[in-house]
Amino acid sequence: MDFRPTNEQRLLRRTVREFAQTEIRPHIREWDDQQHFPTELVPKMAALGLMGIQFPEQYGGAGMSAIDYCICIEELARVDPAVALSVAAHNGLCCAHIALFATDDQKRRFLTPLARGEKVGAWGLTESTSGSDAAGMRTTATRAGNCWVLTGSKTFTTHGRVAEVMVVMAVTDRTAATKGISAFVVERGTAGMTPGKKEDKLGMRASDTSEVIFDNCRIPADQLLGGEGQGFVNSMQVLDAGRIGIAALSVGLAQGAYEAALAYARERTAFGQTISSFQAIQFKLADAATRIEAARLLTYRAAYLKNRGDRTTLESAMAKLYASEIAVRVAEDCVQIHGGYGFVKDYPAEKYFRDVKLMTIGEGTSEIQRLVIARRLLSR
Numbered sequence: 001m002d003f004r005p006t007n008e009q010r011l012l013r014r015t016v017r018e019f020a021q022t023e024i025r026p027h028i029r030e031w032d033d034q035q036h037f038p039t040e041l042v043p044k045m046a047a048l049g050l051m052g053i054q055f056p057e058q059y060g061g062a063g064m065s066a067i068d069y070c071i072c073i074e075e076l077a078r079v080d081p082a083v084a085l086s087v088a089a090h091n092g093l094c095c096a097h098i099a100l101f102a103t104d105d106q107k108r109r110f111l112t113p114l115a116r117g118e119k120v121g122a123w124g125l126t127e128s129t130s131g132s133d134a135a136g137m138r139t140t141a142t143r144a145g146n147c148w149v150l151t152g153s154k155t156f157t158t159h160g161r162v163a164e165v166m167v168v169m170a171v172t173d174r175t176a177a178t179k180g181i182s183a184f185v186v187e188r189g190t191a192g193m194t195p196g197k198k199e200d201k202l203g204m205r206a207s208d209t210s211e212v213i214f215d216n217c218r219i220p221a222d223q224l225l226g227g228e229g230q231g232f233v234n235s236m237q238v239l240d241a242g243r244i245g246i247a248a249l250s251v252g253l254a255q256g257a258y259e260a261a262l263a264y265a266r267e268r269t270a271f272g273q274t275i276s277s278f279q280a281i282q283f284k285l286a287d288a289a290t291r292i293e294a295a296r297l298l299t300y301r302a303a304y305l306k307n308r309g310d311r312t313t314l315e316s317a318m319a320k321l322y323a324s325e326i327a328v329r330v331a332e333d334c335v336q337i338h339g340g341y342g343f344v345k346d347y348p349a350e351k352y353f354r355d356v357k358l359m360t361i362g363e364g365t366s367e368i369q370r371l372v373i374a375r376r377l378l379s380r
C-alpha cells in the first residue's frame, strides 16, 4: 500500500490549482450572483484535459486515472464548487455513460467532441415526480419505424439549457419495470426538444440546472445507447462512478472551507488574542482537518478500486455519504469561525455553506446512500 501521490499527480494538482486560482477565483462572486454558467471557461478547461479527464485519447480524452479525476475535481471544488459540479456532471454522467455503453461509432460521433470540450454534455434521469425513485419516471420512448419518439420531461438537469448533447433515460416497455427503461443520446436542436425552466438555486448557482422538455421528439434509432431495456441498469453503474466524483467534490469543497477558516482564525483577534488561540476554535479546525483526510482516503480507495475495474457500488456510496456529510459540517464550522463575517458575501464562507448542501442530495441523497450500503451489507 502506498499513500504517496506520484510526481505526475503532484504536478496535476498544482496545475489545476493554479488554473482555478487565476481563471476562476476572480469571477466567483459575479458568476454566483448572476447565475452565469461560464461557457467562456470551457475551452480553457478543455486545453487542460478537464472536459475528458478519464476518457481514452482515441476519443479526444486525456486518458487520466480515476484518482487523477478526483484530484482535478477536488482542486476545482476547493475554489468554486459550482464549476466543479459542471465538470463532474459533464465527465462523470454524460460522457461516462457514452464511454461505458456506446458503440464505437457512437463514441466517435458523440464522445469525441464532448471529451475535447467542443460540446457540453447533460444527463437526464430525474423527473419532477421521480428522483430517488428514478425507475418511476414517466418520459416514454416509442419506436416508430427508424426512429424513437420521446415524450416527457426531465427536471434538475445540470446543463439543461447549455448542453449540446444529452443522454436521456425513458420508458420503452412499461411492463418490464427497471428492465423497460432505455437510454438515448439526443442532440440540441432536435425538433421537439426544448429547454424548460432554469432553476433559481440556493447554491451551485454558476452551474446551469434546468428542465428539459421532449414533445414528440424524434431521434434516429441508432441513437439508442447500450441496448433496449438497459438504460436503468446502466445508469446505476454510471452513478457508482459518478458518486466518487461527488465525494471528491465534497472533499475539495471542505478543503477550501477549512483553509478559509484557518486563515481567518489566524487573523481575527478577540479579547486581545487571535481566535486561533482559543481551544474551542482549535478543536473545530482539528476535527475538520481529520474528517477531510478520512473522506479523502475513502474517496481515493473507491477510485483505486474503480481503476482496477472492480465494481464499487459499496465503496462509492460510502465515500459519497461520508464525504458529503462531513463537508456540510466543515462548511458550517467555517461560517461559525467567521462569526458575523461568515454571514456576508465579502468572505467565501457563506458560499461554501450554500453550495455544500447539494452534496447530500445530488446523485442520490444521503438516505439513498445508506440504503445502498445496507443492501450490500445484508446481501453478503
Ligand SMILES: Cc1cc2nc3c(=O)[nH]c(=O)nc-3n(C[C@H](O)[C@H](O)[C@H](O)COP(=O)(O)OP(=O)(O)OC[C@H]3O[C@@H](n4cnc5c(N)ncnc54)[C@H](O)[C@@H]3O)c2cc1C
Pocket: 089, 093, 122, 123, 124, 125, 126, 128, 129, 130, 131, 132, 133, 155, 156, 157, 158, 159, 201, 204, 209, 358, 361, 362, 363, 364, 365, 366, 367, 368, 371
Ligand atoms: C443542482 C442539482 C443538479 C442536479 N443534476 C442532475 C442531473 O444532471 N441529472 C439528473 O438526472 N438529476 C440531477 N439532479 C437531481 C438529483 O439527483 C435529485 O434531486 C436527487 O436524486 C433527489 O431526488 P428528488 O429531488 O426527487 O427527492 P426525493 O426523491 O423526492 O426525496 C425527498 C426526500 O425523501 C427521501 N427519500 C426518498 N426515498 C426514500 C427512501 N426510500 N428511504 C428514505 N428516504 C427516502 C430523500 O432522501 C429526500 O430526503 C440534480 C439536482 C440538483 C438540485
